[in-house]
Amino acid sequence: MMTVVTDVIIRFASDISFKVLGTNNLKSCKGSAILVANHQSSLDGFGCSQYWFHVDPCSVVSKKALAYFGPLGLLLYLCGFVFIDRANTAEAKDKLDHQFKQIVDRK
Numbered sequence: 001m002m003t004v005v006t007d008v009i010i011r012f013a014s015d016i017s018f019k020v021l022g023t024n025n026l027k028s029c030k031g032s033a034i035l036v037a038n039h040q041s042s043l044d045g046f047g048c049s050q051y052w053f054h055v056d057p058c059s060v061v062s063k064k065a066l067a068y069f070g071p072l073g074l075l076l077y078l079c080g081f082v083f084i085d086r087a088n089t090a091e092a093k094d095k096l097d098h099q100f101k102q103i104v105d106r107k
Helices: 002-013 023-027 044-053 064-068 071-078 089-106
Strands: 061-063 082-084
Touching: 061 064, 064 071, 064 082, 082 089
Parallel strands: 061 082
Antiparallel strands: none
16 A cells, blocks of 8 residues: 555656566565665665565665655655664664564564
């Protein structure tokens, strides 16, 4: 559901469109998968959100600083992004463990 909301917001608020390649690799996956994106800007999270159509359940992890980017931070929060403080590894691990448990419960 959040993927559709994100997609609509991006298309409404900008002229950005996405083309997702390699989804056949995701569909053939017989277990868990980790998608890693070396981002170049804060907008890359929106591009990665296009994979949510193909991976369910899915969780997105972002650095905590993006949570404070005004409307962008609010939008990311509403889309279910998990914000971790990379300087506080104990808290980051706890948040990742919590997300892992939620994903396992949704399967």
